[in-house]
Amino acid sequence: MKTLRTLLSLFAVFLTLTGCSHQEDGQTNGGVAAVVNGVEITQREVNYLYQRSAAPxxxxxxxxxQRRAILADLxxxxxxxxxxxxMKLDKAPDFTLAxxxxxRKVLAGLAQKELASQVSPVTPEVAREIVANNPRLFANRKFLVYDEVLIPGVDEPLLKALNEKADNGASLNQLLDELNAKKIRFRRATRAVASDQIQPAILEVLSRAKPGNPLVARVGDKFSMLLMLDSIVPVPLVGDAATQTAQMMLMAQKRxxxxxxxxxxxLNSAKISYFGEYAEKYDGKRxxxxxxTPD
Structure with a gap:
């Protein structure tokens, strides 16, 4: 009888667990989706992963x-x-650490999700105010295609020489030939992005540029840049789309x-101690x- 009671208790717990998640129309979360060499993969597992990645x-x-693709991966x-x-890999030290x-990461993620869920929603009125006060992100939004060349460090004589060549009509490729001749490393990339994804300082430079004309710039004392605008077209974000985007933006900030x-x-209520190389503090040399650390 004791064994029977235990089995019935476990069965009740199983029913409770399998019945608590959201069910798709026509789907049963508690059923078996597949059996792989005797190991069950449940529909609840599939639906859990589906709900996290489902397209609206x-x-x-x-x-x-999509559910079938998820099951295939499982x-x-x-x-x-x-x-x-x-292969006994579950006995290896790396397995335990992994x-x-x-x-730890799953628990941290769940905590972040719970904290984020406690944030009050952004009203459409607040979102519309954000839209009106930020035309660069919405009404005046643009789509730009441009070349970006990053050069480590800041060599002022070099930048001056490149700038003079650019003013005299040199193309971007000719400027890059100059860098190659001097064996200066650089990284070139073509960007195609909306204006709200570009740093304001760079956007301002590109907005005043003529397509096909390279520009020389420096970013503090860390690195230099060559920029060349290819095209820029208006892609305004207005109406309900702008309001919804502003709501999502503000919600992300609030979370x-x-x-x-x-x-x-x-952190302020925690007791944290560091040991070994991690106990070292900044000494002004390195x-x-x-x-x-707690404040």
């Missing part, structure tokens, strides 16, 4: 295919996991602020990355 307003066929992962156990790190505030509170 997806058609029933697209949703079904099957392959289970096969690899079984192979790892057969599991500990994964558990980050709430998490940062809670982190500061936790630059050491800061570690979290």
């Amino acid at each position: 307003n997806a058609s029933p066929e697209a949703a079904q295919n 099957v392959r992962s289970e096969l690899l996991a079984q192979k790892a156990r057969a 599991m500990y790190d994964a558990r 980050n602020a709430a998490i940062s505030k809670e982190m500061a509170t936790m 630059k050491l990355s800061a570690l979290p």
Whole structure:
């Protein structure tokens, strides 16, 4: 009887667990989706991963295919996991460390999600005010295609020489030939981004540039840049789309602020000790990355 009662209790717990998550239309979360060499993969696992990545307003066929793709990944992962156990990799020191790190990250992620869920929503009225006060991000939004060349360090004589060549009609490729001749390292990339994704200082320079004309710039004392605008076209964000974007933007800021505030509170009430090389403090001679400490 004791054994029977125990089994019934476990069965009741199982029913409670399998019945608490959201169910898709026509789907049962508690059923088995696949069995891989005797190991069950449940529909609840599939639906959990699906809900985290589901595309909004997806058609029933697209949703079904996404769940099938998720299940396919789970099957392959289970096969690899079984192979790892057969190779005794679950007995290796790296396995224990990886599991500990994964558990910590999952718990940290859940805490962040819970803290973020406590933030009050942004009203449409507040969002519309943000839209009206930030035309650069909304009404005056543009899409730019440009070349960006990053040069480590700041060599003022070199920048002056490059600037003079650019003023005299030199192309970007001719300026790069000059860098190559002097064996100066650089990294070139073509950017295609909206104006709200560009640093304001760079956007201001590009907004005044003529397409095809290279510009020479410096960023503090850290590095130099060559910029060449290819095209710039208006892509205003207005109406409901602008309001929704502003709401999402503000919500992200509020969530980050709430998490940062809670982190500061936790740090100030925590007892943290560092050992070995991590106990070293800044001595004015070497630059050491800061570690979290109570204020």
